[in-house]
Amino acid sequence: MGESEAILKILEKSPVFENCEPTSLTQFVAQSNIISVEKGQILFVHEEPAKRFFMVLGGWVKLFRETLDGSQAIIDILPAGHLLGETSVFDDNKYPYSAEAVEQTKLISIPLNLLKSEIDDNPKMASAMLYHMAKVRRQQDRELEHLVVQNAPQRIGCFLLRLTNQREEGPAKIQLPYDKSLVAARLGMQPETFSRALSKLKEATGLEINGSTISLNNVRQLIEFSCAACSSEFPCKDLKSKASCATQ
Amino acid sequence: MGESEAILKILEKSPVFENCEPTSLTQFVAQSNIISVEKGQILFVHEEPAKRFFMVLGGWVKLFRETLDGSQAIIDILPAGHLLGETSVFDDNKYPYSAEAVEQTKLISIPLNLLKSEIDDNPKMASAMLYHMAKVRRQQDRELEHLVVQNAPQRIGCFLLRLTNQREEGPAKIQLPYDKSLVAARLGMQPETFSRALSKLKEATGLEINGSTISLNNVRQLIEFSCAACSSEFPCKDLKSKASCATQ
DNA sequence: CGAGGGTTTGAAGTGCATCAAATAGTGTGG
DNA sequence: CCACACTATTTGATGCACTTCAAACCCTCG
Numbered sequence: 001m002g003e004s005e006a007i008l009k010i011l012e013k014s015p016v017f018e019n020c021e022p023t024s025l026t027q028f029v030a031q032s033n034i035i036s037v038e039k040g041q042i043l044f045v046h047e048e049p050a051k052r053f054f055m056v057l058g059g060w061v062k063l064f065r066e067t068l069d070g071s072q073a074i075i076d077i078l079p080a081g082h083l084l085g086e087t088s089v090f091d092d093n094k095y096p097y098s099a100e101a102v103e104q105t106k107l108i109s110i111p112l113n114l115l116k117s118e119i120d121d122n123p124k125m126a127s128a129m130l131y132h133m134a135k136v137r138r139q140q141d142r143e144l145e146h147l148v149v150q151n152a153p154q155r156i157g158c159f160l161l162r163l164t165n166q167r168e169e170g171p172a173k174i175q176l177p178y179d180k181s182l183v184a185a186r187l188g189m190q191p192e193t194f195s196r197a198l199s200k201l202k203e204a205t206g207l208e209i210n211g212s213t214i215s216l217n218n219v220r221q222l223i224e225f226s227c228a229a230c231s232s233e234f235p236c237k238d239l240k241s242k243a244s245c246a247t248q
Numbered sequence: 249m250g251e252s253e254a255i256l257k258i259l260e261k262s263p264v265f266e267n268c269e270p271t272s273l274t275q276f277v278a279q280s281n282i283i284s285v286e287k288g289q290i291l292f293v294h295e296e297p298a299k300r301f302f303m304v305l306g307g308w309v310k311l312f313r314e315t316l317d318g319s320q321a322i323i324d325i326l327p328a329g330h331l332l333g334e335t336s337v338f339d340d341n342k343y344p345y346s347a348e349a350v351e352q353t354k355l356i357s358i359p360l361n362l363l364k365s366e367i368d369d370n371p372k373m374a375s376a377m378l379y380h381m382a383k384v385r386r387q388q389d390r391e392l393e394h395l396v397v398q399n400a401p402q403r404i405g406c407f408l409l410r411l412t413n414q415r416e417e418g419p420a421k422i423q424l425p426y427d428k429s430l431v432a433a434r435l436g437m438q439p440e441t442f443s444r445a446l447s448k449l450k451e452a453t454g455l456e457i458n459g460s461t462i463s464l465n466n467v468r469q470l471i472e473f474s475c476a477a478c479s480s481e482f483p484c485k486d487l488k489s490k491a492s493c494a495t496q
Numbered sequence: 497c498g499a500g501g502g503t504t505t506g507a508a509g510t511g512c513a514t515c516a517a518a519t520a521g522t523g524t525g526g
Numbered sequence: 527c528c529a530c531a532c533t534a535t536t537t538g539a540t541g542c543a544c545t546t547c548a549a550a551c552c553c554t555c556g
Contacts, residue, residue: 075392090378090382133338133385140385140392143392144391144392145321147395188396190512190513191534195535229319230316231294429502441544459553
Protein backbone atom coordinates (compact mmCIF):
# COMPACT_ATOMS: atom_id res chain seq x y z
CA MET A 1 0.00 0.00 0.00
CA GLY A 2 1.35 3.43 -0.93
CA GLU A 3 1.88 6.06 1.72
CA SER A 4 -0.91 8.25 0.35
CA GLU A 5 -3.45 5.48 0.49
CA ALA A 6 -2.38 4.68 4.03
CA ILE A 7 -2.80 8.29 5.10
CA LEU A 8 -6.17 8.50 3.37
CA LYS A 9 -7.46 5.42 5.16
CA ILE A 10 -6.43 6.74 8.54
CA LEU A 11 -7.74 10.27 8.08
CA GLU A 12 -11.09 9.03 6.80
CA LYS A 13 -11.65 7.23 10.04
CA SER A 14 -10.68 10.15 12.25
CA PRO A 15 -13.51 12.13 13.89
CA VAL A 16 -12.03 15.46 12.88
CA PHE A 17 -11.58 14.60 9.22
CA GLU A 18 -14.56 12.40 8.52
CA ASN A 19 -16.63 15.48 7.63
CA CYS A 20 -14.08 16.71 5.16
CA GLU A 21 -15.16 17.09 1.55
CA PRO A 22 -13.60 14.30 -0.56
CA THR A 23 -11.76 16.85 -2.66
CA SER A 24 -10.34 18.52 0.44
CA LEU A 25 -9.38 15.19 1.89
CA THR A 26 -7.43 14.49 -1.26
CA GLN A 27 -5.60 17.76 -0.73
CA PHE A 28 -4.79 16.86 2.85
CA VAL A 29 -3.42 13.53 1.76
CA ALA A 30 -1.38 15.08 -1.03
CA GLN A 31 0.34 17.53 1.27
CA SER A 32 0.83 15.20 4.20
CA ASN A 33 3.57 12.73 4.81
CA ILE A 34 4.48 10.10 7.31
CA ILE A 35 7.48 10.90 9.45
CA SER A 36 9.40 8.84 11.91
CA VAL A 37 11.12 10.36 14.92
CA GLU A 38 13.58 8.76 17.26
CA LYS A 39 13.27 8.47 21.00
CA GLY A 40 14.06 11.77 22.66
CA GLN A 41 13.73 13.81 19.50
CA ILE A 42 11.89 17.11 19.78
CA LEU A 43 9.02 17.55 17.36
CA PHE A 44 8.40 21.20 18.07
CA VAL A 45 8.94 23.73 20.82
CA HIS A 46 6.46 25.84 22.78
CA GLU A 47 5.79 29.26 21.20
CA GLU A 48 7.58 28.31 17.99
CA PRO A 49 5.74 29.40 14.82
CA ALA A 50 3.47 26.51 13.85
CA LYS A 51 3.44 25.29 10.25
CA ARG A 52 2.27 21.71 10.58
CA PHE A 53 0.29 19.57 12.94
CA PHE A 54 0.49 15.84 13.56
CA MET A 55 -1.37 12.64 14.19
CA VAL A 56 0.31 9.89 16.16
CA LEU A 57 0.40 6.56 14.31
CA GLY A 58 2.51 4.55 16.70
CA GLY A 59 4.74 5.17 19.67
CA TRP A 60 4.19 7.90 22.25
CA VAL A 61 4.56 11.65 22.21
CA LYS A 62 5.10 13.71 25.33
CA LEU A 63 3.54 17.18 25.46
CA PHE A 64 5.12 19.51 28.00
CA ARG A 65 6.13 23.03 28.97
CA GLU A 66 9.20 24.35 30.62
CA THR A 67 9.26 27.16 33.15
CA LEU A 68 11.90 29.88 33.15
CA ASP A 69 13.62 28.23 36.09
CA GLY A 70 13.93 24.98 34.20
CA SER A 71 11.34 22.62 35.61
CA GLN A 72 9.09 20.70 33.29
CA ALA A 73 5.33 20.27 33.47
CA ILE A 74 3.98 17.35 31.48
CA ILE A 75 0.66 18.07 29.86
CA ASP A 76 -0.06 14.70 28.34
CA ILE A 77 1.46 11.65 26.74
CA LEU A 78 -0.33 10.80 23.52
CA PRO A 79 -0.83 7.34 22.06
CA ALA A 80 -1.78 6.44 18.50
CA GLY A 81 -4.80 8.23 17.11
CA HIS A 82 -4.28 11.54 18.84
CA LEU A 83 -3.65 14.92 17.27
CA LEU A 84 -1.06 17.41 18.41
CA GLY A 85 -0.49 21.02 17.44
CA GLU A 86 -3.86 21.15 15.68
CA THR A 87 -5.13 24.01 17.83
CA SER A 88 -2.28 26.32 16.87
CA VAL A 89 -4.50 27.74 14.13
CA PHE A 90 -6.43 29.52 16.85
CA ASP A 91 -3.44 30.21 19.02
CA ASP A 92 -1.69 32.89 17.03
CA ASN A 93 -0.01 30.20 14.92
CA LYS A 94 2.23 29.23 17.77
CA TYR A 95 2.48 25.85 19.39
CA PRO A 96 0.92 25.90 22.86
CA TYR A 97 3.37 23.30 24.21
CA SER A 98 6.52 21.43 23.29
CA ALA A 99 6.41 17.88 21.95
CA GLU A 100 8.96 15.11 22.22
CA ALA A 101 8.93 11.48 21.13
CA VAL A 102 9.12 9.23 24.16
CA GLU A 103 10.23 6.37 21.98
CA GLN A 104 10.59 5.70 18.28
CA THR A 105 7.37 7.19 16.93
CA LYS A 106 5.55 7.48 13.62
CA LEU A 107 3.31 10.40 12.79
CA ILE A 108 1.40 11.95 9.94
CA SER A 109 2.57 15.49 9.35
CA ILE A 110 -0.08 17.82 7.92
CA PRO A 111 0.08 21.51 6.96
CA LEU A 112 -1.83 23.77 9.30
CA ASN A 113 -2.84 26.22 6.60
CA LEU A 114 -4.79 23.45 4.92
CA LEU A 115 -6.66 22.77 8.14
CA LYS A 116 -7.30 26.47 8.54
CA SER A 117 -8.77 26.92 5.09
CA GLU A 118 -10.85 23.77 5.36
CA ILE A 119 -12.32 25.04 8.60
CA ASP A 120 -13.05 28.40 7.03
CA ASP A 121 -14.62 26.91 3.91
CA ASN A 122 -16.46 23.92 5.27
CA PRO A 123 -18.97 24.47 8.08
CA LYS A 124 -19.02 20.77 8.85
CA MET A 125 -15.32 20.85 9.43
CA ALA A 126 -15.67 23.89 11.68
CA SER A 127 -18.30 22.04 13.65
CA ALA A 128 -16.15 18.92 13.94
CA MET A 129 -13.30 21.07 15.18
CA LEU A 130 -15.52 22.73 17.79
CA TYR A 131 -16.53 19.35 19.16
CA HIS A 132 -12.95 18.24 19.06
CA MET A 133 -11.79 21.26 21.02
CA ALA A 134 -14.57 20.85 23.55
CA LYS A 135 -13.46 17.29 24.09
CA VAL A 136 -9.85 18.29 24.54
CA ARG A 137 -10.99 20.88 27.04
CA ARG A 138 -13.03 18.40 29.04
CA GLN A 139 -10.01 16.17 29.35
CA GLN A 140 -7.90 19.11 30.40
CA ASP A 141 -10.48 20.06 33.02
CA ARG A 142 -10.43 16.59 34.48
CA GLU A 143 -6.65 16.60 34.47
CA LEU A 144 -6.62 19.85 36.43
CA GLU A 145 -9.13 18.54 38.89
CA HIS A 146 -7.18 15.36 39.50
CA LEU A 147 -4.00 17.25 40.22
CA VAL A 148 -5.78 19.43 42.72
CA VAL A 149 -8.04 17.08 44.61
CA GLN A 150 -6.49 13.63 44.34
CA ASN A 151 -3.44 12.53 46.26
CA ALA A 152 -0.65 10.46 44.73
CA PRO A 153 -2.08 6.97 45.33
CA GLN A 154 -5.49 8.08 44.08
CA ARG A 155 -4.03 9.55 40.92
CA ILE A 156 -2.27 6.29 40.22
CA GLY A 157 -5.44 4.32 40.88
CA CYS A 158 -7.33 6.58 38.51
CA PHE A 159 -4.65 6.14 35.87
CA LEU A 160 -4.82 2.36 36.19
CA LEU A 161 -8.60 2.39 35.92
CA ARG A 162 -8.34 4.36 32.73
CA LEU A 163 -6.09 1.68 31.31
CA THR A 164 -8.75 -0.97 31.81
CA ASN A 165 -11.72 -1.67 29.68
CA GLN A 166 -14.16 0.31 31.77
CA ARG A 167 -17.24 -1.72 30.90
CA GLU A 168 -16.63 -4.54 33.26
CA GLU A 169 -15.43 -4.46 36.81
CA GLY A 170 -13.97 -7.94 36.98
CA PRO A 171 -10.30 -8.59 37.78
CA ALA A 172 -7.97 -7.16 35.18
CA LYS A 173 -4.33 -7.44 34.26
CA ILE A 174 -2.68 -4.26 33.03
CA GLN A 175 0.56 -3.42 31.31
CA LEU A 176 1.95 0.01 32.08
CA PRO A 177 2.25 1.67 28.69
CA TYR A 178 5.66 3.22 29.39
CA ASP A 179 8.35 3.51 32.06
CA LYS A 180 7.23 3.97 35.63
CA SER A 181 9.22 7.17 35.92
CA LEU A 182 7.37 8.53 32.89
CA VAL A 183 4.03 7.55 34.37
CA ALA A 184 5.13 9.37 37.50
CA ALA A 185 5.92 12.51 35.53
CA ARG A 186 2.65 12.18 33.62
CA LEU A 187 0.85 12.14 36.96
CA GLY A 188 2.84 15.07 38.28
CA MET A 189 4.92 13.29 40.89
CA GLN A 190 8.50 12.14 41.45
CA PRO A 191 9.53 8.55 40.60
CA GLU A 192 10.22 7.89 44.29
CA THR A 193 6.77 9.11 45.21
CA PHE A 194 5.27 6.94 42.50
CA SER A 195 6.99 3.87 43.85
CA ARG A 196 5.84 4.51 47.41
CA ALA A 197 2.34 5.54 46.38
CA LEU A 198 1.93 2.39 44.35
CA SER A 199 2.82 0.34 47.42
CA LYS A 200 0.23 2.22 49.42
CA LEU A 201 -2.31 1.51 46.72
CA LYS A 202 -1.38 -2.15 46.96
CA GLU A 203 -2.01 -2.09 50.71
CA ALA A 204 -5.29 -0.28 50.29
CA THR A 205 -6.84 -2.15 47.39
CA GLY A 206 -5.03 -5.47 47.19
CA LEU A 207 -3.61 -5.18 43.70
CA GLU A 208 -0.50 -7.07 42.69
CA ILE A 209 2.59 -5.57 41.15
CA ASN A 210 4.92 -7.50 38.94
CA GLY A 211 7.37 -5.24 37.19
CA SER A 212 5.29 -3.28 34.71
CA THR A 213 2.39 -5.70 34.94
CA ILE A 214 -0.29 -4.92 37.47
CA SER A 215 -3.14 -7.23 38.43
CA LEU A 216 -6.28 -5.62 39.73
CA ASN A 217 -7.97 -8.21 41.88
CA ASN A 218 -10.59 -5.98 43.35
CA VAL A 219 -11.62 -3.30 40.90
CA ARG A 220 -14.58 -2.19 43.01
CA GLN A 221 -12.28 -1.40 45.91
CA LEU A 222 -9.91 0.46 43.63
CA ILE A 223 -12.77 2.57 42.33
CA GLU A 224 -13.91 3.42 45.82
CA PHE A 225 -10.41 4.37 46.80
CA SER A 226 -9.58 6.48 43.77
CA CYS A 227 -12.80 8.00 42.57
CA ALA A 228 -13.86 9.39 45.94
CA ALA A 229 -11.85 12.52 45.26
CA CYS A 230 -13.31 13.21 41.84
CA SER A 231 -16.37 15.03 40.60
CA SER A 232 -17.52 12.24 38.32
CA GLU A 233 -18.66 8.69 38.92
CA PHE A 234 -16.53 5.81 37.82
CA PRO A 235 -16.86 5.01 34.19
CA CYS A 236 -15.34 8.40 33.36
CA LYS A 237 -16.14 8.33 29.69
CA ASP A 238 -14.25 11.39 28.59
CA LEU A 239 -10.99 10.07 29.80
CA LYS A 240 -11.34 6.58 28.48
CA SER A 241 -10.52 7.57 24.95
CA LYS A 242 -7.34 9.12 26.19
CA ALA A 243 -5.55 5.85 26.62
CA SER A 244 -7.41 3.58 24.28
CA CYS A 245 -8.39 5.54 21.19
CA ALA A 246 -6.15 4.06 18.56
CA THR A 247 -6.18 4.18 14.80
CA GLN A 248 -4.96 0.72 14.22
CA MET B 249 -33.02 52.71 28.06
CA GLY B 250 -35.06 49.52 27.59
CA GLU B 251 -33.67 46.17 28.58
CA SER B 252 -33.50 44.96 24.98
CA GLU B 253 -31.49 47.94 23.86
CA ALA B 254 -29.14 47.45 26.77
CA ILE B 255 -28.60 43.81 25.89
CA LEU B 256 -28.08 44.67 22.23
CA LYS B 257 -25.43 47.23 23.05
CA ILE B 258 -23.53 44.80 25.21
CA LEU B 259 -23.69 41.83 22.85
CA GLU B 260 -22.60 43.94 19.89
CA LYS B 261 -19.38 44.75 21.63
CA SER B 262 -18.62 41.17 22.69
CA PRO B 263 -16.00 39.28 20.65
CA VAL B 264 -18.19 36.22 20.31
CA PHE B 265 -21.24 38.05 19.05
CA GLU B 266 -19.75 40.81 16.96
CA ASN B 267 -19.77 38.52 13.92
CA CYS B 268 -23.40 37.69 14.33
CA GLU B 269 -25.74 38.60 11.47
CA PRO B 270 -27.88 41.61 12.49
CA THR B 271 -31.03 39.52 12.12
CA SER B 272 -29.63 36.81 14.35
CA LEU B 273 -28.49 39.34 16.86
CA THR B 274 -32.02 40.62 17.03
CA GLN B 275 -33.17 37.10 17.78
CA PHE B 276 -30.61 36.74 20.54
CA VAL B 277 -31.75 39.97 22.09
CA ALA B 278 -35.42 39.04 21.80
CA GLN B 279 -34.94 35.76 23.65
CA SER B 280 -32.52 37.00 26.24
CA ASN B 281 -33.22 38.68 29.51
CA ILE B 282 -31.33 40.26 32.31
CA ILE B 283 -31.45 38.37 35.58
CA SER B 284 -30.27 39.26 39.01
CA VAL B 285 -29.06 36.66 41.48
CA GLU B 286 -28.34 37.07 45.16
CA LYS B 287 -25.12 36.26 46.93
CA GLY B 288 -24.74 32.53 47.43
CA GLN B 289 -27.42 31.62 44.91
CA ILE B 290 -26.65 28.72 42.59
CA LEU B 291 -27.01 29.51 38.90
CA PHE B 292 -26.67 25.96 37.66
CA VAL B 293 -25.15 22.68 38.75
CA HIS B 294 -22.48 20.53 37.14
CA GLU B 295 -23.90 17.86 34.76
CA GLU B 296 -27.35 19.42 34.83
CA PRO B 297 -29.01 19.65 31.39
CA ALA B 298 -28.05 23.02 29.95
CA LYS B 299 -30.74 25.24 28.44
CA ARG B 300 -29.24 28.72 28.73
CA PHE B 301 -25.86 30.34 28.99
CA PHE B 302 -24.90 33.63 30.60
CA MET B 303 -22.83 36.76 30.39
CA VAL B 304 -21.79 38.49 33.59
CA LEU B 305 -22.80 42.15 33.71
CA GLY B 306 -21.80 43.02 37.24
CA GLY B 307 -20.79 41.17 40.38
CA TRP B 308 -18.84 37.93 40.47
CA VAL B 309 -19.65 34.35 39.60
CA LYS B 310 -17.78 31.40 41.01
CA LEU B 311 -17.30 28.35 38.77
CA PHE B 312 -16.54 25.16 40.65
CA ARG B 313 -16.88 21.41 40.90
CA GLU B 314 -17.51 19.21 43.84
CA THR B 315 -15.93 15.83 44.36
CA LEU B 316 -17.88 12.86 45.67
CA ASP B 317 -16.24 13.25 49.07
CA GLY B 318 -17.43 16.82 49.30
CA SER B 319 -14.43 19.02 48.64
CA GLN B 320 -14.74 21.88 46.19
CA ALA B 321 -12.36 22.80 43.39
CA ILE B 322 -12.73 26.35 42.17
CA ILE B 323 -12.25 26.69 38.45
CA ASP B 324 -12.55 30.44 38.10
CA ILE B 325 -14.25 33.52 39.43
CA LEU B 326 -15.67 35.57 36.59
CA PRO B 327 -16.03 39.33 36.49
CA ALA B 328 -18.21 41.39 34.15
CA GLY B 329 -17.84 40.61 30.48
CA HIS B 330 -17.28 36.89 30.79
CA LEU B 331 -19.41 34.06 29.47
CA LEU B 332 -20.38 30.97 31.38
CA GLY B 333 -22.05 27.78 30.25
CA GLU B 334 -21.53 28.71 26.61
CA THR B 335 -19.52 25.60 25.81
CA SER B 336 -22.29 23.25 26.91
CA VAL B 337 -23.46 23.10 23.31
CA PHE B 338 -20.46 20.92 22.61
CA ASP B 339 -20.53 19.14 25.91
CA ASP B 340 -23.54 16.91 25.49
CA ASN B 341 -25.78 19.80 26.59
CA LYS B 342 -24.61 19.49 30.15
CA TYR B 343 -22.93 22.15 32.19
CA PRO B 344 -19.26 21.33 32.69
CA TYR B 345 -19.18 22.98 36.14
CA SER B 346 -21.43 24.51 38.76
CA ALA B 347 -21.90 28.27 39.06
CA GLU B 348 -22.71 30.38 42.09
CA ALA B 349 -23.01 34.12 42.59
CA VAL B 350 -20.34 35.31 44.99
CA GLU B 351 -22.28 38.46 45.61
CA GLN B 352 -25.35 40.15 44.21
CA THR B 353 -24.81 39.66 40.47
CA LYS B 354 -26.47 40.67 37.21
CA LEU B 355 -26.30 38.54 34.10
CA ILE B 356 -27.73 38.25 30.63
CA SER B 357 -29.43 34.89 30.21
CA ILE B 358 -29.41 33.56 26.63
CA PRO B 359 -30.87 30.34 25.18
CA LEU B 360 -28.23 27.83 24.17
CA ASN B 361 -30.21 26.48 21.22
CA LEU B 362 -30.01 29.91 19.64
CA LEU B 363 -26.25 29.88 19.99
CA LYS B 364 -26.12 26.40 18.57
CA SER B 365 -28.13 27.25 15.48
CA GLU B 366 -26.23 30.47 14.90
CA ILE B 367 -22.97 28.54 15.01
CA ASP B 368 -24.36 25.97 12.58
CA ASP B 369 -25.73 28.56 10.18
CA ASN B 370 -23.10 31.25 10.30
CA PRO B 371 -19.50 30.31 9.54
CA LYS B 372 -18.26 33.57 11.01
CA MET B 373 -19.94 32.73 14.27
CA ALA B 374 -18.40 29.25 14.22
CA SER B 375 -15.03 30.81 13.68
CA ALA B 376 -15.53 33.31 16.50
CA MET B 377 -16.51 30.46 18.76
CA LEU B 378 -13.41 28.49 17.82
CA TYR B 379 -11.19 31.41 18.72
CA HIS B 380 -13.14 31.91 21.90
CA MET B 381 -12.71 28.29 22.93
CA ALA B 382 -9.03 28.37 22.11
CA LYS B 383 -8.67 31.40 24.35
CA VAL B 384 -10.52 29.73 27.19
CA ARG B 385 -8.27 26.73 26.78
CA ARG B 386 -5.10 28.82 26.92
CA GLN B 387 -6.24 30.36 30.16
CA GLN B 388 -7.04 26.94 31.54
CA ASP B 389 -3.60 25.70 30.52
CA ARG B 390 -1.94 28.54 32.35
CA GLU B 391 -4.10 27.93 35.39
CA LEU B 392 -3.03 24.30 35.46
CA GLU B 393 0.60 25.22 35.09
CA HIS B 394 0.45 27.74 37.91
CA LEU B 395 -1.06 25.23 40.28
CA VAL B 396 1.64 22.73 39.50
CA VAL B 397 4.81 24.78 39.34
CA GLN B 398 4.22 27.87 41.47
CA ASN B 399 4.21 27.87 45.26
CA ALA B 400 1.68 29.77 47.31
CA PRO B 401 3.47 33.16 47.53
CA GLN B 402 4.24 33.02 43.81
CA ARG B 403 0.65 32.29 42.92
CA ILE B 404 -0.46 35.28 44.96
CA GLY B 405 2.16 37.48 43.33
CA CYS B 406 1.00 36.35 39.92
CA PHE B 407 -2.60 37.06 40.86
CA LEU B 408 -1.71 40.57 42.02
CA LEU B 409 0.21 41.27 38.84
CA ARG B 410 -2.80 40.27 36.81
CA LEU B 411 -4.84 42.83 38.70
CA THR B 412 -2.54 45.63 37.61
CA ASN B 413 -2.48 47.40 34.32
CA GLN B 414 0.33 45.37 32.84
CA ARG B 415 1.66 48.05 30.52
CA GLU B 416 3.64 49.94 33.09
CA GLU B 417 5.82 48.66 35.86
CA GLY B 418 5.59 51.66 38.16
CA PRO B 419 4.25 51.41 41.72
CA ALA B 420 0.62 50.39 41.82
CA LYS B 421 -2.15 50.28 44.37
CA ILE B 422 -4.54 47.37 44.13
CA GLN B 423 -7.88 46.52 45.63
CA LEU B 424 -8.54 42.83 46.11
CA PRO B 425 -11.70 42.19 44.11
CA TYR B 426 -13.29 39.94 46.75
CA ASP B 427 -12.71 38.45 50.19
CA LYS B 428 -9.25 37.16 50.97
CA SER B 429 -10.60 33.72 51.74
CA LEU B 430 -12.20 33.63 48.31
CA VAL B 431 -8.97 34.69 46.66
CA ALA B 432 -7.32 31.89 48.60
CA ALA B 433 -9.82 29.36 47.27
CA ARG B 434 -9.45 30.78 43.78
CA LEU B 435 -5.71 30.15 44.03
CA GLY B 436 -6.21 26.68 45.44
CA MET B 437 -5.03 27.24 49.00
CA GLN B 438 -6.43 27.57 52.51
CA PRO B 439 -7.20 31.01 53.98
CA GLU B 440 -4.50 30.48 56.61
CA THR B 441 -1.98 29.63 53.93
CA PHE B 442 -3.00 32.71 51.99
CA SER B 443 -2.46 34.93 54.99
CA ARG B 444 0.97 33.49 55.71
CA ALA B 445 2.00 33.42 52.06
CA LEU B 446 1.04 37.06 51.63
CA SER B 447 3.32 37.96 54.54
CA LYS B 448 6.14 36.05 52.91
CA LEU B 449 5.50 37.94 49.70
CA LYS B 450 5.68 41.17 51.67
CA GLU B 451 9.07 40.15 53.05
CA ALA B 452 10.34 39.12 49.66
CA THR B 453 9.13 41.98 47.48
CA GLY B 454 8.41 44.88 49.82
CA LEU B 455 4.74 45.34 49.10
CA GLU B 456 2.43 46.90 51.66
CA ILE B 457 -0.77 45.36 52.92
CA ASN B 458 -3.61 47.42 54.26
CA GLY B 459 -6.75 45.38 54.67
CA SER B 460 -7.85 44.60 51.14
CA THR B 461 -5.67 47.30 49.64
CA ILE B 462 -2.21 46.29 48.53
CA SER B 463 0.51 48.69 47.41
CA LEU B 464 3.11 47.34 45.05
CA ASN B 465 6.19 49.46 45.57
CA ASN B 466 8.56 47.38 43.54
CA VAL B 467 6.77 45.71 40.66
CA ARG B 468 10.01 44.59 39.03
CA GLN B 469 10.93 42.62 42.12
CA LEU B 470 7.47 41.11 42.31
CA ILE B 471 7.76 39.96 38.71
CA GLU B 472 11.12 38.36 39.33
CA PHE B 473 9.78 36.59 42.37
CA SER B 474 6.55 35.31 40.84
CA CYS B 475 7.22 34.75 37.17
CA ALA B 476 10.34 32.63 37.65
CA ALA B 477 8.21 29.53 37.97
CA CYS B 478 6.19 30.06 34.82
CA SER B 479 6.64 29.21 31.19
CA SER B 480 5.88 32.70 29.92
CA GLU B 481 7.53 36.08 30.39
CA PHE B 482 5.86 38.79 32.37
CA PRO B 483 3.20 40.63 30.46
CA CYS B 484 1.20 37.39 30.24
CA LYS B 485 -1.28 38.63 27.70
CA ASP B 486 -3.71 35.75 27.76
CA LEU B 487 -4.39 36.13 31.39
CA LYS B 488 -4.75 39.87 31.48
CA SER B 489 -8.23 39.82 30.09
CA LYS B 490 -9.23 37.42 32.82
CA ALA B 491 -9.41 40.07 35.48
CA SER B 492 -9.86 43.23 33.51
CA CYS B 493 -12.04 42.51 30.50
CA ALA B 494 -15.22 44.30 31.41
CA THR B 495 -18.24 45.33 29.42
CA GLN B 496 -18.85 48.56 31.16
C1' DC C 497 -21.68 47.32 73.37
C1' DG C 498 -21.71 42.86 71.83
C1' DA C 499 -22.42 39.26 68.07
C1' DG C 500 -20.64 37.34 64.15
C1' DG C 501 -18.13 37.18 60.20
C1' DG C 502 -13.43 37.42 58.22
C1' DT C 503 -8.55 37.26 59.20
C1' DT C 504 -4.38 36.27 61.60
C1' DT C 505 -1.37 33.50 64.53
C1' DG C 506 0.25 29.32 66.84
C1' DA C 507 1.20 24.36 67.18
C1' DA C 508 1.16 19.97 65.29
C1' DG C 509 0.55 16.75 61.49
C1' DT C 510 0.68 15.05 56.52
C1' DG C 511 2.21 14.50 51.98
C1' DC C 512 5.40 14.98 48.82
C1' DA C 513 10.24 16.35 47.42
C1' DT C 514 14.98 15.79 47.81
C1' DC C 515 19.30 13.60 48.54
C1' DA C 516 21.66 9.39 49.05
C1' DA C 517 22.33 4.71 48.67
C1' DA C 518 20.98 -0.03 47.77
C1' DT C 519 18.83 -3.20 44.56
C1' DA C 520 16.78 -5.06 40.44
C1' DG C 521 16.69 -5.32 35.45
C1' DT C 522 18.47 -4.93 30.85
C1' DG C 523 21.46 -5.12 27.21
C1' DT C 524 26.37 -5.62 25.73
C1' DG C 525 30.62 -7.67 24.49
C1' DG C 526 33.48 -11.32 25.52
C1' DC D 527 26.10 -18.09 28.69
C1' DC D 528 28.32 -15.08 31.89
C1' DA D 529 30.23 -10.78 33.67
C1' DC D 530 29.97 -6.02 33.38
C1' DA D 531 27.99 -1.51 32.73
C1' DC D 532 24.22 1.16 32.81
C1' DT D 533 19.66 2.39 33.75
C1' DA D 534 15.30 1.94 36.17
C1' DT D 535 13.33 1.25 40.49
C1' DT D 536 13.08 0.88 45.34
C1' DT D 537 14.16 2.13 50.06
C1' DG D 538 15.77 5.15 53.79
C1' DA D 539 16.37 9.57 56.06
C1' DT D 540 15.39 14.25 56.25
C1' DG D 541 13.29 18.72 55.08
C1' DC D 542 9.81 21.89 53.39
C1' DA D 543 5.18 23.46 52.08
C1' DC D 544 0.88 23.29 52.94
C1' DT D 545 -3.06 21.68 55.84
C1' DT D 546 -5.59 21.14 59.97
C1' DC D 547 -7.29 22.35 64.35
C1' DA D 548 -7.55 25.80 67.80
C1' DA D 549 -7.59 30.17 69.61
C1' DA D 550 -7.04 35.03 69.40
C1' DC D 551 -7.88 39.18 67.05
C1' DC D 552 -10.21 42.60 64.36
C1' DC D 553 -13.78 44.84 62.02
C1' DT D 554 -18.32 45.92 60.96
C1' DC D 555 -22.97 46.48 61.89
C1' DG D 556 -27.12 45.90 64.43
